[in-house]
Structure formats: C-alpha cells, structure tokens
Amino acid sequence: MTKVEFVSAAAAKRAAIHRMVMPGHVCPWGLKAKHLLESNGYQVEDRHLTSRDEIDAFKAKHKVATTPQIFINGVRVGGYDDLKRFLGKAVRDPNGTTYVPVIALFAISALGALALSTSVFGTPFTIRAGEWFIGLSMIVLALLKLQDVEKFSAMFLNYDLLSQRWVPYASLYPLLEGVTGILMLSDRLIWLAAPVTLFIGLEGAISVFKAVYVDRRELKCACVGGSSNVPLGFISLTENLMMIVMAVWMGRMLVG
Template sequence: MTRSATLYRMVMPGHTCPWGLKARHLLRSRGYRVEDHWLTSREQTETFKREHGVATTPQIFVEGRRIGGHDDLRRFLGLKVGDPKATTYTPVLVVFLTTAVMAAMLSFTVYGTPLTVRGGEWFIALSMMVLGMLKLQNVESFSTMFLNYDLLAQRWVPYGRIYPFAEFGAGALMLAGVLTWVSAPIALLIGGIGAVSVFKAVYIDRRELKCACVGGDSNVPLGFLSLTENLMMIAMAVWMLAMKTRGAALEMPM
C-alpha cells in the first residue's frame, strides 16, 4: 500500500524554499505519494504557521500526523541529521584529496606517471596555496581564531593577517620552482612556529580548540591534521633547500 504525505512549502515569485524541495524529494524517494501544497505569499505562509502553531516551513504531515520540518522528517525516516556546530576533519581531508589528485594529474601530464618526486612537491605546494586561499577569504576571521593558539600571533597580532599571504605566496613560488631562497625560509619559519604552537596547545596544554587552517569559520578541531599542515611545509622547505644546495654544489667548478 502506497503511503501518503502532505507537504506545505513556500513557492513564491523569486523564492522557492530549498528545504521544501529536499523534503519532497526525500518523501518520493522513500515511496510516499506527496500532496504538494504551495504557500505562494508571505501572508499565506504566516497564516499557515499561526493556524498550525509552527515557526518554520516546510511542514510535513504523514497519514495526518504532523512530522515537522525537513530535519524532523529525516529523523522520522531514521536518517542522520548533521550538527552544523559539530567538529569535523572533512574540510582538511577534502583539501588534501583535491590537491593530491591535482598533483597526480599534473605529474601524469608532464612525466607520463602520476607518482613522481615532482608530483609530491606539487602536492605540498598546491596544498599550501589552497589552504592559504581559504584563509584569505576572510583574513580578519582567520586571524582572530589563529590568536587562540599561535605563539607568534599572540605576541605580535599583525602576524595573523600576514600568515595567509605568506603561506599562499610561498606555495606559489614552490609550485613554480623559483626563488627557493625566498619561499623555503618563509615556509620553514611559518611551518616551524605553527608546529610548535599546535603541539603546545594540543599535546602539552591539552586544550580543545578549533583550527584556523581552512579559515576562521572552521569546525576542524586543532590536532594531528593541523600539525600535519605545518610539518608538510617544514619538510618541503628542507627538501627544496637541500636540492638547491646540492644543485649549487654540482655547478661549482672543480
């Protein structure tokens, strides 16, 4: 027997409620026959809310029983409802996955194989650029969150606003393989300070903080992945300085 549901959602000129569309799709995907009622004006919407004693739309009714809004429907169907305030490593993992694929594809295009030493260098450089870009979207918000744990920023506040530019710029130079004597020291400096700051905050002081690594609105917990970002910059800086020094030594006349 086909189950029935009634959906009330806003469909107005210039605005269609996205949660109403998601609720309708969810009901239909679960085999419900949906009576789709449109609330086509603000007045009609407010009247509906007063009559049913609810604060928001959409509202879903199943077999005459009011279920509630979109999140309530998900709970009714036994589905997970995300907590927008919950901490998650997903943003950083997505950055690293994306830059790893980008580096592998660049390596494949240039060298015919996705796994090369140069591809590894590109991965770190691209990661620095993308992470820097995310911080640059709102420098003030990033710098405020950064002040919670970075040791240098706590002593010299402008460093929090400089950091995203330094990370992005150093990554760009490393990606191009130019001005190593500029990019590597910058990466070594900001990566070293960052690693010490994160290690102290997380593993010594045992503080539970959010990481500013993907911007000031991040829900990423400060921890191992935050430390990894800084260790990657240190490793890249040391590697490039070593390669530069080796190249200079080979070029010296005997």
C-alpha cells in the same frame, strides 16, 4: 500481499509538504525535502505557499517558526532536519567537530597533483606530484583563510604564539602560506619560498604542539578558515609538518 495490505502499504508511503514557492524565491530546503521523500518511495502532495501572507497564516495555524513542514499520514513530522531524523538519516550538528573539510581538501589536492603529473610526465606517481600536492594544499588552505581574514585571525590568535606577541601576523599568515604555495608550483624564487615555508611551518607546529599536547586545550583549528569545526590537533600539526618537509626538500634542491 492481500488487497487490504497493499492499500495500507500505499497509505504508509503518502506525504504532504508545505513549502515556500514565491515569484522571487523558492525555498531550497523544501526542494531537498521533496526530493528526499520521493527518493524514499513516498507519494508527495506538494503544497506551495506562494505569498508572505499565506506563509504567515500557515505558521500561525500550525504554530511553527519555519517552512517547509512535512506531514506523513496526516501527522506533522517537522522541517527538513526532522524529516531526515524520521527517515533514519544522519543530521549534521552545526556545532559538532568534523574532519570532513580537511579530508576533502587534501583529497582534492592529491588528485589534482596526480592529474598534473599524469598530464606532464605520463604517470601520476612522481616526486613532482608530491611537491605539487603540498603546494596545492597550501594554496587551497590559504584561499579558505582569506575568505574571511578577520574570523580566521580571531581563531588563530587563540593558540598561535607569534600572533599573540605580534597580532598582525595572524592576518599576514594566509598570505605567506598562499604565496609560498604558488612559488612551489612555479619553481621560482625557491631561495625565498624555502625559508619562509620553514619558518611558518616550525612556528605553527610549536604553537599547535604547545596548545594541544602541553596545555591540553580543546580548541578549533583555524586551518580551513575562521568558521571551521575541525578540532585543533593531529591534522593541524600535519599541515605544519608538511610545510617543514617541503621547506627542507626545497633547501636540498638549492644546495644541490
């Protein structure tokens, strides 16, 4: 590489970022943008906007609504998402559907169940690990729903048949799911947990099957809370089928 080529290459990797750094607030997107630039080999000129007047003046000058703003080789790229696009990184669509929350939930629940089995029995692969996985999954799913019961119940009412006939069931559902999950983990009151789990699992499976496979409706699933972008379908049905299987298994233990 010649000296001229080296200087050109270095210049191509220079960026300036204007970000909010105030006594009571440091913009997190500015920090993320700075880190992203540095991770991609850019020499970053970090320019702080330290007062509301300074921020407003910057926005007015560049005719932008938000900060941070990133400039590369003197040309404005835009904000954090614009920078990601410029660097060829994926940008999440806030309104797009995704299975990531459910995958993460089941993965963590599975690892937790395997860890418990290893601690108690010395091996991760036991029947008890399978029981713990379902119990932990139900508890985490209930926790996500209980973060905002109003949002969850509004989304749940879109497709749940029982809730549409008796609205309070939409708010009661996450409590039932959480309590039965706890009872599964504790091996207590199985005579109560088994029929309740079977009921909510069957009712939920019928509701999802009708909405998705009979009525062909495209809806978002309330399974991970009211702000979910998880599409209603196979994953939602799987949640209910897991509860049905666990209820039958608990019933078998009672009979035995």
